[in-house]
Amino acid sequence: MQSAPAGGVKLYPISVIDTNHLWVILNLNFPLLVDSRMKNALLLLLLGLTVAACSKSTDPTPDAVWHVPGIYIMSYIEADSAGIVLYKYTLPYTVSSSTLSGTLTARRDSANAVFLTQTIKLTGQSDQTGIIGEISLRANGSVFDMYLNSQKIGTADGKTISIDDQQTDATTGIKYRDILTAAK
Numbered sequence: 627m628q629s630a631p632a633g634g635v636k637l638y639p640i641s642v643i644d645t646n647h648l649w650v651i652l653n654l655n656f657p658l659l660v661d662s663r664m665k666n667a668l669l670l671l672l673l674g675l676t677v678a679a680c681s682k683s684t685d686p687t688p689d690a691v692w693h694v695p696g697i698y699i700m701s702y703i704e705a706d707s708a709g710i711v712l713y714k715y716t717l718p719y720t721v722s723s724s725t726l727s728g729t730l731t732a733r734r735d736s737a738n739a740v741f742l743t744q745t746i747k748l749t750g751q752s753d754q755t756g757i758i759g760e761i762s763l764r765a766n767g768s769v770f771d772m773y774l775n776s777q778k779i780g781t782a783d784g785k786t787i788s789i790d791d792q793q794t795d796a797t798t799g800i801k802y803r804d805i806l807t808a809a810k
Contacts, residue, residue: 693784694740694763694770698808700728708800724749730787730808738763744806758789785810 704714718727727747732740742758763770763782772780772789780789789806 694782694787695732695734696810698730698732698787698810700730700744700806700808702805702807703728704803704805706803728808730806732761732782732787735760780806 700717702716705712715726718725720726725748729745729747731743731745733743735741739760739762741760743755744758745753745755747753759774761779762773764773765771766781769781769783771778772782772787774791777791777793779791780787782788786807786809789804791805792801792803794801
């Protein structure tokens with residue numbers, strides 16, 4: 627240990643540092659820290675930085691594509707043209723030995739988009755897969771609104787996808803509507 631300088635503060639060599647006492651570290655050969663007011667100011671600054679670094683922060687919401695992608699089992703499909711129902715089924719739909727069922731697959735494309743395909747299955751027939759397309763996902767509270775191009779076609783929450791797509795034929799003015807519900 628060295629003798630005390632003019633200010634009366636002892637200086638400790640590094641080999642004597644007790645890491646449990648921050649004041650020892652502050653006294654190590656730092657001539658500007660000899661003044662106790664300077665030490666107190668530095669301690670308050672370090673304490674403030676420590677509190678700020680350890681304070682609870684809200685984690686950012688994960689991207690939509692970490693919630694939505696997956697394979698969904700279709701539970702309902704409906705299509706109509708000009709207000710006339712073409713078909714409406716609660717799936718799986720069984721008649722005699724034939725069962726109609728389907729899946730909806732959402733594949734991650736980017737941080738805010740999935741690529742959707744639907745597969746319709748009928749006992750004894752080849753599966754029919756159709757492309758819905760790249761769907762943009764936009765957060766809306768606890769769900770994500772789904773957009774095909776600039777038209778909202780449905781919602782997704784990571785457990786269910788609900789699509790209600792309505793289009794009007796520009797030539798004939800006939801309105802077409804497809805409704806689909808699926809769950810993981």
